[in-house]
Amino acid sequence: MSMNVNTRPADVMPPWAKAITLPIILVVIWQAWAMTLPETSPAPAPLKVVQSFVELTASGELVWATLQSLGRVLAGFAIALAAGLSLGVLMGSSRMVRENLDPIVESFRPIAPMAILPIAILWFGTGTPAALTIVAYAAFFPLLINTIHGVSRVDRQLIRAAQTMGISRLRIVIAVVVPAAIPSVLLGSRLAMGVAWTAIIAAELAVGAKSGGGTSGGVGQMMFVFYAYSIDLNGIVVCMIVVGVIALLIDRLFRLVERHLLPWRN
């Protein structure tokens, strides 16, 4: 009897099981290594990280910091969405606008979000406005570029088809160009959300450095406090894990929204 490829033992494991097997093995090794160290060692260990996580959650600190960071990401993302969409539709539909603005956009795009931090702090101080500026700046480019792409690549034939039905120009934009660009815009949103989350943590870390801690809040700030004041490596690891898990959740959420909004794509 021939061996069916699909019944090989490795493929019997569901994807999620495969996804967690290696991390579990690594954590076990990490814990084993940590147990060889003296009790006073500051090195992070899995059990201590769990303990730290439980304490930070119980005190509400971690939840509050996460909510603060998420709130900033959402606000910064909203600003970027408004700016990126409107400019993107303009640049995508008018060649004239695109050719004039493209050099400016392309020369700002390589400037890392953190590189505008000095200006943001000087203009807005070390609080939320500076952090929002950085998040919005980071999220703006993926949104803009993908909106331009989506709008300018709308199948010409669909527009022609609409014209032959006696549909007005404005109505064609609303009923044809915008829906046709939505997949690109959603992709841009997902990428933008990812970089926004990356940027907020970095911004809070850096803004925290100047403010001396405690004032601006957020997960990044929390990490800074653990780093600069209590030298708590386990706390830092907790923050890192939270950042990673939330980034993953954001990505999955956006994919879910995409699948839901675009049933016509498979």
Added chain:
Amino acid sequence: MSVQMIQPKPAPKLRLKGISKEFIAPRTGQRTLAVADFNLDVQPGEFICIVGPSGCGKSTVLNMIAGLEKSTSGSIEMDGKAISAPGAERGVMFQDYALFPWKSVRDNVGFGLRHGTAGAGMAKAEREDRINHFVQLVGLKGAESKYPHQLSGGMRQRVALARLLANGPDVLLMDEPLGALDAQTRLVLQVELLRIWGETGNKDDRKTVIFITHGIDEAVFLADRVVVMSSHPGRVSAVLDVDIPRPRTEEVRLDPRFAELSEEIWSLIRDEAYRAIA
């Protein structure tokens, strides 16, 4: 004195007078004459097929009638009025169907009624009835909620046809609508198309059709008159009356007249066809 009535020739539905189209390449500025001195009068309810070698400017002629492209010279009139822009009274069926991928079958069929001039002032119930009617007519019942990517080529073609008809155009402009289908589906849909066009019904109820194809037998099977084009530049080389009675069925293909006409058209474009692949 004889009392014999002289039937006045009805005013043409479409009149193409001395149409030419020149394309200018954007960078090099090189001019290409795609269509030259194209003349054609189309009577109301007439089914015209345009055949010709690839690149002879058939689609350009169609696009100019649709108002999607402007002619370099000459005039195109519909019911005596000059055409300058696209309009719902001249419906187009595109070679690649141009269905809206984010719309279901039903919403594709109703797209023009919802957003275009054809459905202006139409009550919702009337619109729904109309969509139902054409969905049924082209045999799409049961597939209304599917999206284009879920349909076969033949089904998509039906959606495009229903969408075209739902807008109630006076003139149907069809750009190789069956070109992308397999041979069997094509034959079935040719018969269907004639049925939907109203071959068996009253002659006055039929729409005026300009149908572009590269299939000679397809043209003979469908048309009242076949316009044969030659290329470089595209011009009318002959217009043939297809004097095969309607309604036409599959048996028509065995008619000696069918073979004769096909042969005649082939002889007109054969040299160019050979030259094109030489």
